[in-house]
Amino acid sequence: MRFIPHTEEERRQMLNLLGIENTDRLFEGIPREVRLNRELQVDGGLSEMELSRHMASLAEVNTGVDKTICFLGAGAYDHYVPSAVKHILSRSEFYTAYTPYQPEISQGVLQSIFEYQSMICLLTGMDVANASMYDGASALAEAALMACASTRRDRVVVARTVHPEYREVVRTYLYGPGIKISEAPYREGLTRAEDAAGLLDQNTAALLVQYPNFFGCIEDLRKLAEAAHSVGALLVVCADPIALGMLKSPGQCGADIVVGEGQPLGIPLSYGGPYLGFLACREKFLRKMPGRIVGQTTDVDGRRAYVLTLQAREQHIRRDKATSNICSNQALCALAATVYLSLVGRHGLRQVAELCLQKTAYARNLLAKLPGYRLPWQSPVFKEFVIETKVAPEIINRELLKHNILGGLDLGRYYPELAGHMLFCVTEKRSRREIDLLADRLGAMS
Numbered sequence: 092m093r094f095i096p097h098t099e100e101e102r103r104q105m106l107n108l109l110g111i112e113n114t115d116r117l118f119e120g121i122p123r124e125v126r127l128n129r130e131l132q133v134d135g136g137l138s139e140m141e142l143s144r145h146m147a148s149l150a151e152v153n154t155g156v157d158k159t160i161c162f163l164g165a166g167a168y169d170h171y172v173p174s175a176v177k178h179i180l181s182r183s184e185f186y187t188a189y190t191p192y193q194p195e196i197s198q199g200v201l202q203s204i205f206e207y208q209s210m211i212c213l214l215t216g217m218d219v220a221n222a223s224m225y226d227g228a229s230a231l232a233e234a235a236l237m238a239c240a241s242t243r244r245d246r247v248v249v250a251r252t253v254h255p256e257y258r259e260v261v262r263t264y265l266y267g268p269g270i271k272i273s274e275a276p277y278r279e280g281l282t283r284a285e286d287a288a289g290l291l292d293q294n295t296a297a298l299l300v301q302y303p304n305f306f307g308c309i310e311d312l313r314k315l316a317e318a319a320h321s322v323g324a325l326l327v328v329c330a331d332p333i334a335l336g337m338l339k340s341p342g343q344c345g346a347d348i349v350v351g352e353g354q355p356l357g358i359p360l361s362y363g364g365p366y367l368g369f370l371a372c373r374e375k376f377l378r379k380m381p382g383r384i385v386g387q388t389t390d391v392d393g394r395r396a397y398v399l400t401l402q403a404r405e406q407h408i409r410r411d412k413a414t415s416n417i418c419s420n421q422a423l424c425a426l427a428a429t430v431y432l433s434l435v436g437r438h439g440l441r442q443v444a445e446l447c448l449q450k451t452a453y454a455r456n457l458l459a460k461l462p463g464y465r466l467p468w469q470s471p472v473f474k475e476f477v478i479e480t481k482v483a484p485e486i487i488n489r490e491l492l493k494h495n496i497l498g499g500l501d502l503g504r505y506y507p508e509l510a511g512h513m514l515f516c517v518t519e520k521r522s523r524r525e526i527d528l529l530a531d532r533l534g535a536m537s
Contacts, residue, residue, distance in 0.1 A: 102114075154492075155360075156169045156360060156497070158495065159492075159495045159496060159497050160495060160496045160497065160521070160525045160528070160529070161497045161516075161518075161520075161521075162454075162496065162497060162498055162499055162515045162516055162517065162521070162529060163497045163498065163499060163500060163516060164474065164475050164500070164514070164515075164516025164518075165254070165305070165475075165500045165514055165516070166227070166254055166256070166257075166352065167352075167354060167360055167363065167366075168333075168354065168355045168360075168474070168516065168518055169360060169516075169518055169520055170333065170355045170443070170518050170519065170520065171518075171519060171520050172357050172358070172359055172431070173357070173431065173434050173435075175430065175434055176357040176427055176430045176431055176434070179426075179430050180423060180426060180427055180430070184199060185200075185203075185423065185426055186423065195396070195398070198396065198397055200422060201385050201397035201398065201399070202397050203422070203425070203426050203429060204222045204383070204385045204397075204422055204425060205385040205386070205387055205397050206429050206433075207220075207222060207425040207426070207428060207429040208220040208221065208222060208384070208385060210428075210429060210432050211369050211371050212371055214332055214335045214336075214340065215330065215335065215340055215341055215342055215346075215349035215351075215369075215371045216340030216341060216342020216343050216346070216349070217341075217342050217346075217348075217349050217371035217372055217373060218371075218372070218373050218374040218377075219371060219372060219373075219374055219377050219380070219384070220369065220370065220371035220372075221370050221371075221380050221381070221382035221383060221384050222382060222383045222384070222385065222420075222421065222422065222425050223382045223383045223417050223420050223421045223422070223425075224350070224367070224368030224369060224370050224381075224382055224417065224421065225366075225368050225417070225421065226352060226354075226364070226366040226367065226368045227254075227257065227329060227350065227351050227352025227353075227354075227366070227368050228254070228256060228257040228260035228261075228352075228368075229260060229264075229368055230329075230350035230351065230352075230368030230369060230370045231253075231257050231260070231261055231299065231327070231329050231350050232257075232260050232261045232263070232264035232265070233264070233350075233368075233370060233381050233382075233417075234297075234299075234327045234348045234350045234370060234372075235247050235261055235264065235265060235270070235296075235297060235299060235327065236264060236265070236268070236270075236381075237348060237372070237376065237379045237380060237381065238296040238297035238324075238325045238327055238347075238348060239268070239270055239296040239297070240379045241296075241325065241376050241379045242296045242297070242323065242324065242325065244293075244294050244295060244296035244324075245268075245269065245270050245271060245294060245296070246270065246271040246272075246273070246292075246294045246295050246296060247261075247265070247270060247271075247272055247273075247295065247296050247297045247298075247299060248272075248273045248274070248275055248287060248290045248291055248295055248297070248298045248299070248324075249261060249272055249273070249274055249275070249298075249299040250274070250275045250277070250282040250287065250298070250299065250300045250301065250304070250310075251274050251275060251276055251277050251282075251506075252277045252280070252281065252282050252300070252301060252304035252305055252306060252308070252310070253299060253300065253301045253304065253305060253329060254301060254305045254329070255305070255505040255506075257301075257329065258274070261299070270296075273290045275287040275290055275298075277304075277306075279308075279468045279469070279470050280304070280306045280307075280308040280467070280468040280470045280477065281304070281308050281310060281311070281468075281470050282300055282304070282310055282315065284311065284314035284315050284317065284318045285318075287315060287318050287319075288318040288321070291318060291319060291321075291322045291324055292322060293322055293323065295319075295322055295324040296324060296325065297319070297324050297325040297326070297327045297347075297348075298315060298318065298319040298324055298325075298326055298327065299327045299329070300312070300315055300326070300327070300328055300329070301328070301329045301330075302328050302329065302330045302331070302334070302338070302341060303331055303334055303338075303472065303473040303474070303475070305514075306468075306472070306475065306476075306477050306514065307451070307472040307473055307474055307475030307476045307477070307514070307516075308468065308470040308471065308472055309338065309470070309471050309472065309473055312326070312328060312339075312341060312344035312345060312346060313344045313345055316344060316345025316346060317345070320345070325347035325348060325376075326341075326345060326346045326347050326348075327346070327347065327348045327349075327350065328341040328344075328346040328348070328349045328350070329349075329350050329351055330349055330350070330351045331351060331352075331355065331473070331474070332351055332352075332353060332355055332356055332369070332428075333355045333356075333440070333443060333444055333447060333474070334444060334447075334473050334474065335444075336440035336441045336442075336443060336444035337441050337444040337445060337448065338444075338473070342373075347372065347373055347376065348370070348371070348372040348373075348376065349369075349370075349371045349372070350368065350369060350370045350371075351368070351369055352366060352367070352368065352369075353366065353367035353368065353369050353424065353425070353428045354366045354367060356427070356428035356431045356432060357427040357428055357430060357431025357432075358424055358427050358428070365421065365423075365424055366424065367421050367424035367425060367427070367428060368421070369428075370382065377401065378401060380401075381417055382417050383399060383402075383417075383420070384399070384400050384401050384402075385397055385398070385399060385400070386398055386399075386400035386401075443519050444473075446519035447473065447474045447517065447518055447519050448473055448474070450517045450518075450519065450521055450523075450526065451472060451473065451474055451475070451476060451517040453517075453523070453526060454476075454515065454517045454521075454526045454529070454530075455472065455476045455478075455515075457526065457527070457530045458478050458515070458529075458530055458533060459478070461530060461533055461534045461537055462534070462537045463480065463481040463482065463536075463537030464478050464479065464480055464481075464533065464537065465478070465479050466478065466479070467479050467509075467512065474516060474517065474518065475514055475515065475516045475517075476514070476515055477502065477509070477512050477513070477514055477515075478499070478512065478513050478515060479511060479512050480511055480512070480513055481511070481537065482536050482537065483511070484498075484499070484501035484502075484503065484511070484512075484513045485501060486536075487499075487513065487533065487536060488501070490532065490536055491529070491532055491533075494528070494532055496528070496529060496532060498513070498515075499513035499514050499515040499516070500513060500514040501513060502514055
């Protein structure tokens with residue numbers, strides 16, 4: 092009991108109020124065989140200085156991107172986060188804000204969400220956007236459910252060039268409702284419209300693709316949209332928001348619903364979360380959209396005001412009519428994306444995208460010239476590319492780490508046919524010297 096900050100008298104008073112003689116009575120419902128049945132084996136207390144030193148030593152066991160050169164991507168990216176993002180997020184009125192259950196009182200939070208939605212619409216080329224999606228994977232799964240509800244069909248086609256873990260999340264979400272899933276193959280790192288068309292039929296609700304795809308290759312969305320629309324299906328696009336700084340928006344290419352992972356927009360890697368899923372769509376699908384939607388209106392005095400609108404959670408409307416059970420509010424992550432986009436602006440985002448494109452092209456050409464390495468495909472890429480290696484990827488990454496380099500992803504883990512292939516990522520943070528060092532170390536292993 093030495094770690095509980097209550098006096099013996101305080102404990103006695105609480106036991107008397109409960110009408111029991113000792114604290115053991117509180118745990119009678121727990122079987123004795125699963126209890127610890129001994130004192131905790133905890134050493135004596137530490138001073139604040141000793142504890143701080145101890146925690147620092149534990150943290151140093153982890154190696155992060157602040158101490159290494161990162162060429163690993165595959166869904167989580169080492170982009171530069173302007174320092175102002177963290178400082179603004181740390182303000183108490185933002186940092187402590189939670190779900191605006193009484194919207195009229197939460198005008199500041201609602202305005203920030205509205206601004207976020209507006210920026211997502213500009214990026215994706217869609218009419219409306221929501222807030223509070225958990226991450227890119229669950230946003231894609233929610234979009235699949237949304238497409239089925241909108242078309243009243245029970246089948247989706249997912250490109251194999253979509254992130255493998257995203258596809259697993261989609262399968263998990265669609266298993267309960269009994270929605271069937273087919274996977275479209277890839278050739279030269281791309282989903283061919285004719286291959287996808289062969290899987291689409293009158294029962295297909297949507298074709299799900301990634302842009303750029305998991306291999307970094309840039310899909311031809313226009314042809315894929317035509318294939319989907321020819322059978323009355325929707326095109327759902329999972330997009331990289333940084334790439335949208337220079338590529339045509341999915342909306343311009345015929346997409347109906349656009350989702351993605353917002354982590355590249357001012358959110359650090361942070362051990363994999365919390366991240367930010369975004370979801371936007373054309374206006375005609377608005378009423379099937381899950382999550383929170385903030386609208387702009389005027390109050391009784393004619394002043395601009397913001398409100399939660401078309402609330403689709405089961406706590407707001409009848410359970411059988413609900414389209415969303417998204418409970419946690421991702422507004423702080425959405426605010427980070429809003430601040431980031433506000434800071435870099437339209438031209439800054441394009442510059443970040445161009446730097447990623449140029450540096451990826453330099454690295455790709457450099458590595459392809461090394462003995463023992465080759466490009467399996469010649470398709471245009473953005474930020475990521477695939478290299479075939481003679482040395483096992485596991486060995487390569489272990490050797491690179493000795494030189495403080497986080498290497499690429501071993502694709503054989505997800506695609507058996509791509510054993511001996513690696514996925515490398517190059518963001519705007521990588522310098523020419525770092526790329527040359529990667530090439531030098533890889534060359535030494537060939």
